[in-house]
């Protein structure tokens with residue numbers, strides 16, 4: 084196979100989209116309205132199935148289809164307890180693109196491909212990218228340490244990870260972790276990526292179902308207010324809450340050297356929904372990337388896409404080398 088890296092047009096053809104911009108699948112922070120808005124703007128919208136009951140995923144897919152006849156994706160963290168049911172829903176609805184994460188790409192890739200889906204696996208190391216390519220996935224997301232949500236223990240930053248992955252595989256690489264505007268997108272292409280996946284930026288949109296108190300907290304956040312926590316359970320980047328919040332309690336427990344069992348008790352259940360969907364900043368988990376320090380507003384997703392692509396085109400005439408003027412971005 085010819086090397087498909089550094090080629091946004093090849094990625095757009097694979098995904099069936101006009102522009103190589105992917106709205107990430109995210110627990111508690113996606114829904115049909117967001118997916119449709121991103122799709123209509125020429126990007127790829129993704130439903131985050133990791134926080135949906137099987138019947139909810141089914142309903143959200145139907146809602147996307149009722150309002151949009153273009154491509155969209157579903158993200159399935161492979162640790163999800165009812166993963167078989169989600170996969171069956173995906174097969175039944177002939178979902179065009181599936182992002183898998185948090186598990187081995189070997190288990191579901193053949194099933195998904197025989198169901199007609201394009202399969203993309205999320206990785207945080209070059210070794211895992213190679214394993215994913217060998218398992219037959221069509222593309223990988225290289226997600227760096229800055230990213231929101233669950234993250235690799237390796238702590239490799241996007242700037243180091245993307246070129247490592249680009250050099251390791253021949254399938255298209257989508258860069259994730261810290262991308263939110265035209266200049267960061269340009270940087271991704273300079274590193275050899277074929278597209279970008281943005282999570283935190285799309286939490287901060289009108290159509291995102293995240294609670295307004297969570298969005299306001301992100302808008303107020305400054306540099307250094309997120310940290311990769313709970314590394315002994317599943318590493319997750321969390322945003323600081325008010326004094327005495329869950330974030331503070333985890334930070335104290337970890338610096339006191341509390342064991343995994345004590346951390347599991349502290350984590351309990353349901354905190355992600357509580358924080359991100361219900362807006363409980365004190366007791367909830369607030370998952371967001373380092374880029375939160377740079378996000379101050381929550382525009383409509385279509386306007387955001389228009390602004391990012393418009394700025395990118397302006398770079399095209401002002402600052403870009405000719406090699407960065409791809410049709411998919413002009």
Ligand SMILES: Cc1cc2nc3c(=O)[nH]c(=O)nc-3n(C[C@H](O)[C@H](O)[C@H](O)COP(=O)(O)O)c2cc1C
Pocket residue numbers: 107108109110111112131132133134158159160183184185205226229230231232233259260261262280281282283284286359370371372373374
């Ligand atoms: C609130 C939140 C929830 C997330 N949930 C998931 C998830 O369920 N599955 C997944 O593969 N990645 C998840 N991620 C990671 C995103 O898919 C994406 O790769 C990441 O946000 C990119 O980094 P950025 O936040 O700097 O844009 C989540 C990210 C956020 C912010």
